[in-house]
Amino acid sequence: MRAVAAACVLLTGCFYIDPIFPQPHYQFTVQPDVISRGGMVTLSAQLKNTETQAGSFEWTVKGCTSFQGNAATGCDDPPFYPPPGNTDDSASTVQVGIPPAMMSGAKIQAIVVTLDARSDRGAKALPENTNEVYAVGNASPVLDLHRESHSLAVGGPIDVIAAYSDIDGAPGDVTLGWTVTAPPSAPAASFESFAIAQDPGDPTHRKAGRRLIPTAEGTWDVEVSARDPEGGTTTHHLALAVVPDQPPCLRQWLPTVPPVGATLPVSVPTVFQVPLVDDDVDPYPPIGAPSQLAFAWSILRPGASRREVQAGATGNAIVLDPAAFTPGDLVELRVEIADRQRAPLPCDDAALTCSIPSSASCLQRQTWRVEVR
């Protein structure tokens, strides 16, 4: 009778067997291979032996003060991941920022990663209660290089500013190494440090500066290495494409210069001035650094054959007092400018204006023809 029943069941297909899966397990990976304080790690897990390979993942990461023989000691009790209040993260991949220090302030030397993974049916994945330990290394200093200069011209100062910090150390313990590489056959150049005010509101960052005065055109390379006491080093380069110094250009003059054939009547003491000069190295007014722009004023008195240089009048303004002349006198007042190259002007003395690059838009000489009234 039993045999009959069993045969009947088998033959009719009414028999159902639910498949039985083995207990799931997981594999997880940590990237990058080398973990440093202040850096980010990506924790990824994959479930095996599950129907859908979906599930929930509960990550915890603790910081520890010691790492020896693949074991960590001195771990903080509360994990730093997940952050307090954030318990909903059940993703298979998480990104975790490694704090530079323990709760005690000591440097983190290792992290312990614990994963509690479950399949979507709630089965706990193997291995259970396994703590993976990873060494945490030194964070190299953070370095940023930039230049502050009006231009990149031969002879003009170029301030190279290094802003640096050390996420797992004091910025004051970081040492900087500066190297400048000149273009081939360039004469020796000055590359001196200069004082920079530190931001008292930001003690975690420091700045240092060197002033390069290039001596030749071409590409100059400034290399700066920031090294912390543990040997962590960050090196950056700053390429400076230095161009030849250009002549200065008068950009504004007051009062207006009369057109050819006309004269400017002056009946009261009058300030003649050059408020603006464009120059790649020596602009006026100066920008950031003292300018070596030189103004030279001269006057051609009525009946005189020679211009009289106003010795000592090296500023951008001069006063013409008509009382020093007789009403009706014609006087020529001239200003000429030169940057630190002190290039001589190529023009005849009679020329009212003059331009080194033979471009009317860039004058180094201007002349007012004044009629004393």
Next chain:
Amino acid sequence: MTGARWIAHGWLALALAGCGMGAGDAPGAAPPDGGGSGSGGPACAAQIDVAQPVPVAAPGARLHASAQPRGATQFTWRVQFDGTPIDFQRSVDGAAIDVAVERAGVYILGLDVPGCSPAVEPVSVAMPGAVTQTMRLQIVPPQGAAVPPIELLRDVKGGADFDLGAISALTGRLIQVVVLGPAGGVPAYLQFSPGAAPDAIIEGFADESGVAAVQLPQGAGTYTVLAVPSVTGLAPRRFPGWSPSVALRVDAGLRVSGTVVRPGVPGPADAPLAGATVRLVSDGVPSTPAVTAADGSFALHAVPGVTVTVEVTPPDGSGLPRLSATSTAFDLTAPVQVQYAANPGQVDLDGTVVKRQGAAVAGARLTVVGALATAGTVTAGAMKVASGQVRIAATAGAAGALPPTLVPRGPLAAVIEVGPGDRAVTPFDTSGGAPASLDAPPMQLITTAVTDGSAPGLPGAVIDLVPTGALAMAAAPVLRLTAGEGGTIAAALPAGGHYQLRFQDPLGRGAPMVVADRPITAIASSYLLPAAIRLQGTLLRDGKLALPGASVQLLCSACTGLDAALPLASAVSGADGRFALAVPDPGTR
């Protein structure tokens, strides 16, 4: 365009602008990047609204700012103070921020909204008890910008850096101005002084046909115009309340005639003074110059005025002072009679030897200067005593001896130029006659330093030495000295000279300072520049685009004459239109 949506409908996909265009609207042909306008620029401009009043700096004080447009989905804020980014609190939707403003100064708020042009809003947070001071700025846009100059008077609060906000420089309108004389167009120099900003002078020249093209400010304002014809026989004229549509008509004006006489040489009888140049200044408008004929007569052209100054420049070699008399009672329709006084007589310097430390100085240039309270009289309906100014120049010969040179008798001063830039000032009393020699003391070395109170001084700071007294009368130039290492300055200056000292630090570490007329021996061993604040602002062309390359000068607001025209500090606007000047700190109460 923000919020563009793609709707797939079969093979057709249409981009619909999210800004008010729904699926039922005509889809048009807007490209996916939303650049339907063809301008390529952002569709909107972000804007920062700062809650008013801006709080005064204090613990717990907060500055509130909100963003426009409000409907945006993302707001990126930045706040800088003193060049450093600082933290702030943002509202839940990110459209507003609160900034703790415990420190006074300029907070630069920045806002980025996707699809909109960014906004930057500098906000000045004042110190408690800040004193307000009016400052005068002159802004001259770059040449060729077609923007007339601007003159500003702005209240500046002390105690901390201050931002003037946006300053709009309006594009001018090119006006053709016509100067007409009795026979048609007249070449002339023109000076336009806007009624709203009299010191924002605009200059121009009318050509031979009398036409000048001038960039004048926008608007319906009037001007005071000074026209100085370049042809003889036409009087300069001032046109108050001038409107640009009106031609400037000049004419001969009032024909003023008269004579210039001097005491007889020798003898008491008056003698005509030939070769003297006479000019009038009538309410600030100069006349044409006239040179006296052999009989001392002259005729010039002037415009009538209330306050009239008559000036006579004697011919070289006469030994007479320049003569000047000002009166409101002169009647220019009456003959103008100029009478040089008989006193104080004259001295001839012929043969006087110019020496330095006992040695004759060949080629020395001597300028005898002095002021005389009474030099003569001017009568034009009314009589007025004229003062005199002595400015008589002579050049010594190879042996250092002066040629025949008449100078007035009396207490005068001599400015001796031994060589280029090498001057000396010495008292020169000719009351007792001409001296046998005249000593030019050597240049005197002065040392001083410029500091802001901190070691090691202010290298790069400058002092402009503006000559005063005898040096000014002898037309000595303004000298510029630049501080070297440690802020020190050493320079050789004319012994006996007086200067006004104008300090400025181009790098803005201290405020500009003016030290009034003093002898070089009284120049102090160091000068402490006053505390400065950074006065900042943004120049915008027509209120929109940054205006780079404009000069911005701080000028004295309470001065007259040259002191009002000499800049105290200068700056240039950068690519973003921003400028910064170091100005004296008005302080706090």
